[in-house]
Amino acid sequence: MSQSDYTLVLPAFTIGVHAYDAIGKITWHFGKKVVIIGGKTALEKAKQPLLDAIAKTDLQVLGVLWYGDDATYEHVDRLLREQAVQDADLIFGVGGGRAIDTCKVVADRADKALFAFPTLASNCAPSTALAVMYKADKSFAGYYYLNQPPVHTFINMAIIADSPFKFFWAGIGDAMSKECESELASRAAEHFHTVLLGRAIGKACTAPLLQYGEQALDDFKANKITYALQQVVLDIIISTGLVSNCTTGGSEYYYNSSLAHMFYNASTVLPQVVEGHLHGEIVAFGVLVLLTYDKQFELRDQVAALYKKCQYPTTLADLDIKADEVDSIVDAAPALTEWTCVPEPMTKEVFKKAIMDADEFGRSL
Structure with a gap:
């Protein structure tokens, strides 16, 4: 490695059936306005527990958005045009790897703080500084590198255990x-x-x-x-x-x-x-x-x-x-x-x- 100056940000996480109760104390200094972005099934499972937990904080939810059907740059561009994304301080990425990877690129390009809420235990996307991107035809498009992983990953074991086997x-x-x-x-x-x-x-x-x-x-x-x-x-x-x-x-x-x-x-x-x-x-x-x-x-x-x-x-x-x-x-x-x-x-x-x-x-x- 040629350079001596570099930054390494390692993942932070909360795990348990009450993991979402930690949202307030983790997010408080990143801002107040939140946009929630995720997959359809993921939002069906996690939206209400998330909203219930957020209600105990001073966070304000500006919108709940579908990420799309795959981790593509087309979906990233569409989400970046959403007013709720533009106005938010924090992005809550909810779902599996492709939903969270999409949110990573959105957050990176919009310069927003990203928090990950995996609803599946299917890969390490919720804790990495890397997004795996695909083309519209589902073929591999390449890797998108970020400076850091999501700020914090909230692993709700009750939701994970209720996901598809x-x-x-x-x-x-x-x-x-x-x-x-x-x-x-x-x-x-x-x-x-x-x-x-x-x-x-x-x-x-x-x-x-x-x-x-x-x-x-x-x-x-x-x-x-x-x-x-x-x-x-x-x-x-x-x-x-x-x-x-x-x-x-x-x-x-x-x-x-x-x-x-x-x-x-x-x-x-x-x-x-x-x-x-x-x-x-x-x-x-x-x-x-x-x-x-x-x-x-x-x-x-x-x-x-x-x-x-x-x-x-x-x-x-x-x-x-x-x-x-x-x-x-x-x-x-x-x-x-x-x-x-x-x-x-x-x-x-x-x-x-x-x-x-x-x-x-x-x-x-």
């Missing part, structure tokens, strides 16, 4: 990538303080998923808010977010993802994949691709054992990808950020072999 299930698949990706991407890098910190926190990401993942999924299905469930929710939203913030340095460095997300981002060229499968579900198979490439076979066996118990994809067929479509994925990969997030130069042949070998392994299970 499939998103929590996919969230575990997405979180499974964080340790192995950040370690691989930064392996040959200069390990200065912030990267060292990210690598150390990364070691707290995989083990809890292997230890508590199956139990947390069972508890979630039973709508029981348990210790195991909360450990996994914190892993998905906060632990991975901490790693992301330590391993993403904008134009200076990027060690936040590697082959697992390269597989996901490249696979968005196949309509049946992106339309029929969830982000974390696809990334989960990408983890097997990475571990195969990196010859981490012992860890791959442990991860695959959880996958088989909990119905995660272990083959290309599980993602509706035919063998003759793999070249399309491989051809899309060199244009992606992750192409260089490996210690040795990547080639299409090496990436394709890792995919096909991971598929062969999965079919042998």
Whole structure:
């Protein structure tokens, strides 16, 4: 890293069934006027609890807006034209990753303070200084880098536990990538303080998923808010977010993802994949691709054992990808950020072999 002056802002959070009760004491010095932006289902679940909590403060709600149907710049531009957004001091972003990522870009461009209210435990978007943006056709558009993550993330466990099971299930698949990706991407890098910190926190990401993942999924299905469930929710939203913030340095460095997300981002060229499968579900198979490439076979066996118990994809067929479509994925990969997030130069042949070998392994299970 060339410069000695830099700022690192790490996520702050409140978690629990009464998490929204902390809104007043966290937001008081950022202003009074709030606009709430979120997904339709998310707002159905969280709007009233949010309004009830806000009523106990001196905050004023200027509007409740739908973010759109995806994290696109078209929706960002539309929201920036809203009077409530222009007049607000604070933006409350409510929903899943794409809703909150949209709110991040809106808040950044409008120079407003953003607070995140995840209604799903599906990824680390509520705590990262990065937005994943898409084109109108659902294909990957690129990353939008911010100077800091949301000011504070409020994780209401009652709302999380009442969300669709499939998103929590996919969230575990997405979180499974964080340790192995950040370690691989930064392996040959200069390990200065912030990267060292990210690598150390990364070691707290995989083990809890292997230890508590199956139990947390069972508890979630039973709508029981348990210790195991909360450990996994914190892993998905906060632990991975901490790693992301330590391993993403904008134009200076990027060690936040590697082959697992390269597989996901490249696979968005196949309509049946992106339309029929969830982000974390696809990334989960990408983890097997990475571990195969990196010859981490012992860890791959442990991860695959959880996958088989909990119905995660272990083959290309599980993602509706035919063998003759793999070249399309491989051809899309060199244009992606992750192409260089490996210690040795990547080639299409090496990436394709890792995919096909991971598929062969999965079919042998």
